Amino acid sequence: MAGFANTAAVKSAISSGKQFNTQFLKQISSGAVGLTNWRRSWDGSGFPGAGAEPATTPGTVYTSDSSSIAFADRASFSKYLMSLEATFASAGSDVTLAVMDRLVGVGGISLASTGTKTINSSALSRYTSGTGVELWLEVTTTTTGSVTLSVSSYTNDAGVSGLAGPSFVLAAVPASVVVQLPYGPGQSGIRSVEQLNVSVAASAGVVNVMLVKPVDLIGLSKSSSNNNVRTNAVEMDGIYQRAAFPRLFDGASLSFYFIGGPTSAIFDICGGMQVIYG
Amino acid sequence: MAGYASYDDLINQVTTNGKSLEWDLCKYGPAPKAAGVWTRLWSSDGFPGVKDSSSNVLSEPPANLTLSAATNATPIVVTTGTHNLNDGQSVNITGVVGNTAANGDFYIRKSGIGSATTFGLYTDFALTNAVAGNGAYTSGGTVNGTKRLSSPMAMRWADQSPAQKMILTWGCVSTQDCVVVLHDRISDLGAISINATGDISITTAALARYTTGVGVEPWLEVTTGGTGTPQMNLKTYVNDGNTTSSTGASVTFNATPVANSMYQLPLVAGDLGVRSVSALHVTAAGTGAVVNLALLKPLAKLTLSANMWNERDFVLQLSSLPVVNDGASLMISFLASGTTAPNFKSKIRLGYA
Numbered sequence: 336m337a338g339f340a341n342t343a344a345v346k347s348a349i350s351s352g353k354q355f356n357t358q359f360l361k362q363i364s365s366g367a368v369g370l371t372n373w374r375r376s377w378d379g380s381g382f383p384g385a386g387a388e389p390a391t392t393p394g395t396v397y398t399s400d401s402s403s404i405a406f407a408d409r410a411s412f413s414k415y416l417m418s419l420e421a422t423f424a425s426a427g428s429d430v431t432l433a434v435m436d437r438l439v440g441v442g443g444i445s446l447a448s449t450g451t452k453t454i455n456s457s458a459l460s461r462y463t464s465g466t467g468v469e470l471w472l473e474v475t476t477t478t479t480g481s482v483t484l485s486v487s488s489y490t491n492d493a494g495v496s497g498l499a500g501p502s503f504v505l506a507a508v509p510a511s512v513v514v515q516l517p518y519g520p521g522q523s524g525i526r527s528v529e530q531l532n533v534s535v536a537a538s539a540g541v542v543n544v545m546l547v548k549p550v551d552l553i554g555l556s557k558s559s560s561n562n563n564v565r566t567n568a569v570e571m572d573g574i575y576q577r578a579a580f581p582r583l584f585d586g587a588s589l590s591f592y593f594i595g596g597p598t599s600a601i602f603d604i605c606g607g608m609q610v611i612y613g
Numbered sequence: 614m615a616g617y618a619s620y621d622d623l624i625n626q627v628t629t630n631g632k633s634l635e636w637d638l639c640k641y642g643p644a645p646k647a648a649g650v651w652t653r654l655w656s657s658d659g660f661p662g663v664k665d666s667s668s669n670v671l672s673e674p675p676a677n678l679t680l681s682a683a684t685n686a687t688p689i690v691v692t693t694g695t696h697n698l699n700d701g702q703s704v705n706i707t708g709v710v711g712n713t714a715a716n717g718d719f720y721i722r723k724s725g726i727g728s729a730t731t732f733g734l735y736t737d738f739a740l741t742n743a744v745a746g747n748g749a750y751t752s753g754g755t756v757n758g759t760k761r762l763s764s765p766m767a768m769r770w771a772d773q774s775p776a777q778k779m780i781l782t783w784g785c786v787s788t789q790d791c792v793v794v795l796h797d798r799i800s801d802l803g804a805i806s807i808n809a810t811g812d813i814s815i816t817t818a819a820l821a822r823y824t825t826g827v828g829v830e831p832w833l834e835v836t837t838g839g840t841g842t843p844q845m846n847l848k849t850y851v852n853d854g855n856t857t858s859s860t861g862a863s864v865t866f867n868a869t870p871v872a873n874s875m876y877q878l879p880l881v882a883g884d885l886g887v888r889s890v891s892a893l894h895v896t897a898a899g900t901g902a903v904v905n906l907a908l909l910k911p912l913a914k915l916t917l918s919a920n921m922w923n924e925r926d927f928v929l930q931l932s933s934l935p936v937v938n939d940g941a942s943l944m945i946s947f948l949a950s951g952t953t954a955p956n957f958k959s960k961i962r963l964g965y966a
Contacts, residue, residue, distance in 0.1 A: 338625070338628035338630070338631075339629065340625045341625060342620065373958075413628060415628065429920045430920060469637065469660065495739070501664035501665065501666065503658065517641070517658040517660060519664065520663050520665070520671050520701065520738070520765045521738045522662060522765075523769070549960060552958070553922060555921075578623060579926070579962055580624075580628055580633070594786065613628075
C-alpha cells in the first residue's frame with residue numbers, strides 16, 4: 336500500500352533509493368514590482384528554462400511540463416516533498432516562496448476592454464475535484480490603470496457550475512505580478528473557470544488565468560545569510576523538523592510564486608528539492 | 614479511541630491512509646485603525662470568500678430579532694422587524710411555540726419569498742433544502758445572532774467523528790509585521806449600536822463547541838466606524854462555571870473607531886471564559902459606531918515579519934496538536950503594526966485519527 340507505515344519506513348525508502356533530488360536556478364529579470372505584490376518565476380530563464388505562456392481557451396494542461404520542476408511518475412507509490420531549500424542571490428527584503436503545482440492555464444485574456452471574457456478552462460488532471468485549487472491571474476502585459484473584474488462563471492469543487500465571485504479591483508501592476516482572485520462564500524476550491532467579466536478596463540493589460548494548487552511555502556530571511564532550509568518530513572539522520580508531508584501527484588508541474596524580495600533588476604532564485612516515495 | 618498512538622501512527626495515518634486535510638487561505642485585509650489594534654479578516658475578500666456576486670457581505674451576523682409569525686409552509690417564512698439580511702446569511706432561532714421546526718440554525722432567503730421584514734429558512738447555504746413547517750405558529754421566537762457551524766465564510770472541513778481533527782502545521786505570511794491569531798468563531802451577534810450610554814440587553818446563541826465556555830473569549834468587532842471614543846464592558850454573562858457574572862472591566866476603543874477593529878471584553882477576575890452574554894454596558898457612547906459581539910476560541914498564534922513566511926509545527930516543534938472540533942469555523946485576526954492594509958496567505962494542515 337502506498338505511503339509510509341512509520342519513520343522506519345521513511346528511512347528505508349530513502350536508503351533504498353526511493354527519492355529524487357533536483358536543483359533549480361531561475362533568473363528573474365522583471366525587476367522590483369513592489370513588496371505587496373506576489374509574482375511568478377515561470378518566465379525566468381535558467382533551470383528549468385523559461386516557460387511559454389499558456390494557450391488561449393481552452394488553454395494548456397500542465398503535465399510534468401519541461402519548464403517546470405517535475406519528477407518521474409511512480410504510479411504505485413505516493414510521492415512527498417521531503418525537503419525544500421532556496422536562496423535569493425541578491426540583497427533585498429524577506430521573501431516568501433510558494434511552491435505551486437501548475438494545473439491549467441488559459442492565456443491571452445485582455446483587460447483592455449470591458450465585457451465577458453470566455454475562458455472555458457480545460458479539465459483538471461490532478462486534484463480533479465478542485466478542492467484546494469486556487470484561481471490566480473498572471474499579468475503578462477503591464478496593466479495601465481486599475482481594472483475591476485470578477486470571475487463571473489466558474490465551477491466549484493462540488494461540481495456546481497455557473498457560480499460567480501465578487502468584483503475585485505486590480506491596481507495597475509507590471510508584468511510578472513500574480514494575484515489570487517476571491518471566490519464567493521461557501522467554496523473550498525475550484526474545478527474550472529468559464530468566464531471572467533471586466534467591468535472597468537485598463538488601457539492595456541493582458542493576463543493568464545491560472546488554476547494552481549499550493550504545495551508548500553518557505554520563508555527566506557534576508558538576515559540569515561540568504562539561505563534557509565526547511566525539511567518537511569524527516570531527514571536521513573532522523574532529525575524531525577516538520578510533520579507536513581506535502582503530497583506530489585504524478586504529472587506535477589512545480590513553479591514558484593513569491594512575495595517580497597530583491598530590489599535589483601535581475602536576480603536569481605536557486606535551491607533544491609528532495610522528494611521521497613513509498 | 615481518537616487520536617494518534619505515536620508519531621509513527623501519525624505518519625501512517627497521513628501518508629498511507631491519507632487522513633489529512635488542508636486549507637490555503639488568501640485574504641485582502643482591511644486598513645487597521647492604528648498600530649496595536651486587533652483587526653479582523655472575517656469579512657475581508659479572498660478565500661474563503663464572504664461576498665456574493667453582487668458584493669453583498671454575507672459574513673455579518675444578524676441582530677437580535679423578535680419573531681411575530683412563522684408560516685406552516687415549505688419553506689417556513691418568519692416575520693421579524695427589519696432584519697437587513699441577504700440570501701445566504703445565517704441565523705439561530707429559539708423559543709418558537711407551535712411551529713417548532715422554526716427553532717434551530719438556518720440560512721435565510723429573502724429573494725423571491727421574503728421582504729425587509731420576512732425571510733425563508735433553509736438548512737444549506739445553497740438554499741436548496743427548505744425547512745418545512747410542523748404546525749401553526751402560536752407565539753415566541755428570537756433570533757440570537759448566528760451559531761457558526763462549518764461556516765461557508767470560514768476555513769472549515771468535513772466532520773470526521775468519531776475521529777478527531779488536529780492541527781499539524783500552520784503557517785502564514787503578511788505584507789505587514791503583525792501577530793496573527795487563529796481562532797474558532799463559535800457564535801456572533803450583530804448590529805449592536807453603541808450610540809448611547811447604558812445597558813444593552815442581548816441574547817447570544819448557545820455554544821456549539823467548547824460548551825463549558827472555558828477559553829471562550831468575548832470580542833467586540835466594529836462593523837461600522839464612527840466618531841468619539843466608546844467605552845464598554847460586559848454587564849451580565851454566564852461564565853465557564855455556569856454561574857452569572859457581572860460587570861467586567863471596561864475596554865476603551867480607539868478614538869474614531871474604524872470598521873474591522875476588534876476589542877476584547879475583560880472578564881471578572883477568576884473567570885476562564887464565557888458561555889453566554891445577556892447584557893453589555895456602554896460607559897462612553899460613540900456616534901455612528903455599530904459592533905458585533907463575537908465569541909471566539911483562540912487556537913494558535915504566530916508572529917510575522919513582513920513578507921516572511923513563518924510556520925509552526927504542532928507535532929514536533931510545539932507538541933500541542935490543537936484540536937479542531939467538528940463544525941469549527943476558523944479565521945485569522947491580526948494585531949496591526951501600522952495603518953496600511955496588509956494581504957495574507959496562510960496554509961493550515963490537519964490530520965485526523
